[in-house]
Amino acid sequence: MTYFLQQSLNALQLGSVYALIALGYTMVYGVLTMINFAHGDFFMVGAFLCFISVARLHLPFVPTLLISMAGVALLAVGVEVAAYRPLRNAPRVSAIITALGVGIFLEHFTLALSPYPLHIPPAFANVTWSAGGLAVSSLQVVTVLLSVGLMAALQFVVARTPLGIAMRAVSWDRDTAALLGVPVDRVISATFAIGGALGGAAGMLYALSYPVIDPYMGVLVGWKAFISAVVGGIGDVRGAMLGGYILAAVEIAVAVALPSTYRDFVAFSLLIVLLIFRPYGILGRPRPQKL
Amino acid sequence: MRRNPLPLACFAAAAVMLGGCARHSGDTIRIGVIAELTGAIPAVGASCRNAAQLAAKEINDAGGIEIGGKKKMIELVIEDTAAKADQAAAAVQKVITRDEVAAIVGPNSSSNALPAAEIAEKGGVVMIAPWSTNPKTTLDAQTNLPKQFVFRACFTDMFQGHVLGKFASETLKAKKAAMLYDVASEVLKSQSELFKQSFEAGGGKVVAVETYTTGDKDFSAQLTKIKKAGPDIVFLPSYYTDVPLQVQQAHRLGLKVPFLGSDAWSTEELIKMCGKDCDGFYLSNHYSPQTTNPVTRRFIDSYQAAYHSVPDDVAALTYDSFGLLRQALVAAKTTDRRAIRDALSRTTDYQGVTGNMRFTAGSGDPVKGAVILQIKDDKFVWVTDVQP
Numbered sequence: 001m002t003y004f005l006q007q008s009l010n011a012l013q014l015g016s017v018y019a020l021i022a023l024g025y026t027m028v029y030g031v032l033t034m035i036n037f038a039h040g041d042f043f044m045v046g047a048f049l050c051f052i053s054v055a056r057l058h059l060p061f062v063p064t065l066l067i068s069m070a071g072v073a074l075l076a077v078g079v080e081v082a083a084y085r086p087l088r089n090a091p092r093v094s095a096i097i098t099a100l101g102v103g104i105f106l107e108h109f110t111l112a113l114s115p116y117p118l119h120i121p122p123a124f125a126n127v128t129w130s131a132g133g134l135a136v137s138s139l140q141v142v143t144v145l146l147s148v149g150l151m152a153a154l155q156f157v158v159a160r161t162p163l164g165i166a167m168r169a170v171s172w173d174r175d176t177a178a179l180l181g182v183p184v185d186r187v188i189s190a191t192f193a194i195g196g197a198l199g200g201a202a203g204m205l206y207a208l209s210y211p212v213i214d215p216y217m218g219v220l221v222g223w224k225a226f227i228s229a230v231v232g233g234i235g236d237v238r239g240a241m242l243g244g245y246i247l248a249a250v251e252i253a254v255a256v257a258l259p260s261t262y263r264d265f266v267a268f269s270l271l272i273v274l275l276i277f278r279p280y281g282i283l284g285r286p287r288p289q290k291l
Numbered sequence: 292m293r294r295n296p297l298p299l300a301c302f303a304a305a306a307v308m309l310g311g312c313a314r315h316s317g318d319t320i321r322i323g324v325i326a327e328l329t330g331a332i333p334a335v336g337a338s339c340r341n342a343a344q345l346a347a348k349e350i351n352d353a354g355g356i357e358i359g360g361k362k363k364m365i366e367l368v369i370e371d372t373a374a375k376a377d378q379a380a381a382a383v384q385k386v387i388t389r390d391e392v393a394a395i396v397g398p399n400s401s402s403n404a405l406p407a408a409e410i411a412e413k414g415g416v417v418m419i420a421p422w423s424t425n426p427k428t429t430l431d432a433q434t435n436l437p438k439q440f441v442f443r444a445c446f447t448d449m450f451q452g453h454v455l456g457k458f459a460s461e462t463l464k465a466k467k468a469a470m471l472y473d474v475a476s477e478v479l480k481s482q483s484e485l486f487k488q489s490f491e492a493g494g495g496k497v498v499a500v501e502t503y504t505t506g507d508k509d510f511s512a513q514l515t516k517i518k519k520a521g522p523d524i525v526f527l528p529s530y531y532t533d534v535p536l537q538v539q540q541a542h543r544l545g546l547k548v549p550f551l552g553s554d555a556w557s558t559e560e561l562i563k564m565c566g567k568d569c570d571g572f573y574l575s576n577h578y579s580p581q582t583t584n585p586v587t588r589r590f591i592d593s594y595q596a597a598y599h600s601v602p603d604d605v606a607a608l609t610y611d612s613f614g615l616l617r618q619a620l621v622a623a624k625t626t627d628r629r630a631i632r633d634a635l636s637r638t639t640d641y642q643g644v645t646g647n648m649r650f651t652a653g654s655g656d657p658v659k660g661a662v663i664l665q666i667k668d669d670k671f672v673w674v675t676d677v678q679p
Contacts, residue, residue: 003519006544010511115329117532119564128543135545210508210536212564214331220506255512261474261502263512 002133011245011252013140013209016147019244020202021225022232023154024076024195026240029229030171031191032088034095038079038103040222042196046072046203047213048110051120061124065146068204069197076196077189085185103218110215120211143205150201151241154194158237167191171235231271233284242282247271319366320356320626322347322616323386325397325407330374331505332530334560335399335605339421341598342606343367343396346613349593356620368392372403379403380410387414393626394418396612399605400530401425401478408441415440417632419615421608422577424448424554425478429655440632442655444612444645445577445604446679448482451553454661454677455575456489459524459551462663462675463573465490468551469499469522471513471537473529476505482528482553490526498522510537511544518546528553531561538568549573558603562669569666577604578645579662579673587644604645611643 021043028036049071053064083102087095127138158164166187169177178184206221207213224247232243247267254266280286324343327336347365355362368390370382379398386392387410394417398404404423409432411418420428420443429441459465468490472483487497499520501513514537517525527537527550538550552574562569580591580601590610594602602610618641619634620626636655641648648657660678664671 003515006515007512010509010515014509014511111329116333116560117331119535126543128545130545133545135543137543139543206508211539212508212532212536214532216506217508252512256516259500259502260513260516264504 005134007252007256009134009136009140011249013143014252015245015248016144017202017206017209017221017244018225018228018248019241020147020150020198020205021221022229022240022244023151023237024199025226025229026232026234026237027167027191027195030235030237031167031174031188032084032095034084034092035099035226036084036192036195037096037099037222037226038106039195039199040218040220040225041103041106042072042076042079042199042218043203043206043222043225044110044213044215044218045075045106046200047207047217048114048118048203049200050204050207051118051213054120055118065201065204068200070200072200072203073193073197076192076199080189080192085188103222107215107219114215117212117214120207120213122208122211139209143209146201146205150198154198154237157194163187163190227268227271231274231281233281236281236283236285239281239283246282318361318363320358320363320620321366321368321386321390321392322613323383323390323392323395323397324367324369325372325379325382325386325395325403326369327374327399327403328369328371330372331532332374332400334531334558334603335422336371336374338558338603338606339397339399339609340369342594342602342609343369343613345594345597346610346617350613350617356617358620358624358626372398372407374400374403376402376406380406383407383410383418384414387411387416392416393620393628394616394631396421396609396616399423399609400476401428401481402476404428404443405477408438412438412440416628417442417616417619417635419444419612419635421445421612422554422605423478424451425481426656427477427481437654437656440628442615442635442650442657444608444615444643444648444657445554446659446661447656448478448485450679451575451661452482452485452487453489454663455486455526455551455553456491456493456495457677458573458575458663459486459490459526460493460495463524463549463551465495465523467496467498467520467522468524468526469501469517469520470497470526471501471503471510471517471529472527473505473533474502479528479530479553479555482555483526486526486528486553508536510540514541514544514546517541518544522548524548525550527551528555530555531558531564534561535565535568538565538572542568554604557605557671559600559671562666562671565666566669570668571666573663573665573674574671576662576664576671578607579664580671581673584644586642590644607644611641611645611648614643615641615648 024039046068049068053059053067083098129136166182169182170187228243228247229240233239250267255263326339347367351364355364368386372379396419398407399422401423404420408428418441426447429438470483472479499517550572554576556574557576619631623630623634639649646659648659662676663674665674
């Protein structure tokens with residue numbers, strides 16, 4: 001029983017990180033119908049900002065969190081204005097290629113600044129509580145609680161605030177929303193900022209839990225988060241959260257039941273099968289094509 | 292609107308001129324240095340490069356090497372593999388065909404050295420891999436016979452696995468061991484398999500075998516499984532960038548047993564990143580910085596004076612690779628690749644900084660010993676020597 005609980009805790013922590021990143025993917029897809037493939041690298045920048053804040057500026061937890069979130073939010077808005085907005089009405093393929101290009105640019109820019117993997121010293125005392133064989137670390141608790149808190153805040157923004165209403169309107173029909181007076185450009189920038197902030201928070205939490213960072217760390221995690229978003233239903237905020245936890249649970253479950261070598265292989269195969277039966281993801285709906 | 296042909300013509304001309312640029316060795320002896328300067332294990336590449344430059348400088352300061360009656364200087368051609376196998380192969384190809392090097396030193400990690408060795412063998416150029424311990428590096432992939440042109444400066448995993456297995460059962464008195472290794476890395480996988488053979492031959496039992504893939508950061512599932520199996524020690528042949536994560540996550544999960552490492556642990560960066568978590572752990576290595584051997588001490592002092600840090604085993608082995616190469620060049624008196632190879636294979640007694648080495652007929656693997664080190668008070672401390 002303890003063993004099962006222990007692994008569940010592991011899955012919760014990992015799932016929180018995936019969910020936070022997946023939200024960035026899903027929100028951008030929602031308003032722009034575009035996959036921001038550079039989002040995994042935004043996450044990486046968040047981790048590096050965390051490094052600068054903790055190792056160089058010696059700041060405690062909360063200022064570090066704010067720096068990571070604000071920094072990546074600014075980066076995301078900057079990328080949107082500079083790279084994606086000019087291609088707003090171009091063929092989808094151009095936007096995707098640009099997104100991949102932005103990602104590669106960020107990776108190599110960071111690589112040029114810091115070719116060696118960097119180690120982040122502990123930002124705050126990590127306490128491990130032991131309860132009958134179950135080990136719970138304060139870092140795990142903080143990761144899960146903070147992620148859930150951020151997701152709840154996002155859900156509130158999307159469902160209850162004017163900005164949220166505007167975001168949903170733009171995601172349903174951009175042109176009509178513009179005709180009805182919604183400031184589309186600003187809404188899209190705000191979407192990128194929020195998605196970026198969440199990615200930055202994820203980067204910081206990930207960096208504190210796995211404190212060796214390198215410029216390519218966002219690639220694999222980004223892909224996994226993207227797949228989480230798709231599995232949950234791309235475009236749907238609750239879908240992204242659900243997808244993140246499902247992917248983490250499947251990964252951990254596979255590592256437990258089978259030799260850990262098969263983990264990624266089986267996890268992704270299961271996801272392919274899921275998509276065969278539910279192509280739009282668990283909570284997704286087909287987008288009607290208006291003729 | 293007619294397209295202006297001029298920019299295209301200029302570009303084409305420039306491309307042709309640059310493409311035709313092949314370098315010709317004239318008055319220098321070109322040695323290719325293939326190292327992992329960026330990517331997953333840059334400290335390894337940096338050590339290799341530093342030691343190579345130190346070795347070349349010493350040879351040149353002493354007047355160079357006499358080739359065909361004239362004294363020629365060593366010129367290094369340094370290439371980066373970014374710790375990727377395909378880039379390693381491309382780098383070796385480039386130094387052989389474009390730079391026309393006389394010999395190659397590097398790459399270090401076996402996953403890079405294996406493809407590089409194939410290319411060097413086909414190209415007929417001597418390649419000395421300083422740090423690659425995987426037995427397959429010097430063996431032909433199809434026939435399993437030794438390669439002609441590929442040598443190494445270190446011992447192989449056969450010897451290392453044997454040393455570690457023995458150490459675990461006899462000195463650490465462990466009865467049950469668990470292993471965690473990178474399944475995508477040929478060398479780490481082989482180290483684990485050979486350790487298992489040696490440990491079980493000594494009467495121990497491997498109770499858990501867990502794997503991960505290169506680039507994974509979360510090992511909580513595997514470590515939880517290992518904890519459940521209740522081992523006395525965990526064999527962890529991981530590179531220095533992964534060890535701190537693995538050990539810290541293990542401690543967070545309450546897994547407090549000692550960890551045993553291989554030469555993949557060997558750089559100072561590991562102690563810096565791992566800190567207190569790694570204190571007390573043992574690892575096998577190619578040399579000990581605390582040795583009293585005068586040849587080694589001289590090297591350590593020069594390296595420290597030039598680079599302000601204690602050289603790790605990669606640096607020591609690279610320095611020895613150059614030493615072996617220098618001895619072969621002096622004996623061959625020519626930069627003909629075949630002659631260099633023959634001279635190198637006849638090395639019977641080379642006093643290197645990593646110990647006494649000799650090559651036996653037909654094999655690129657030197658006969659030499661290993662050391663066991665312990666991490667204590669943020670330093671690598673010598674525990675014992677093991678001779679073959």
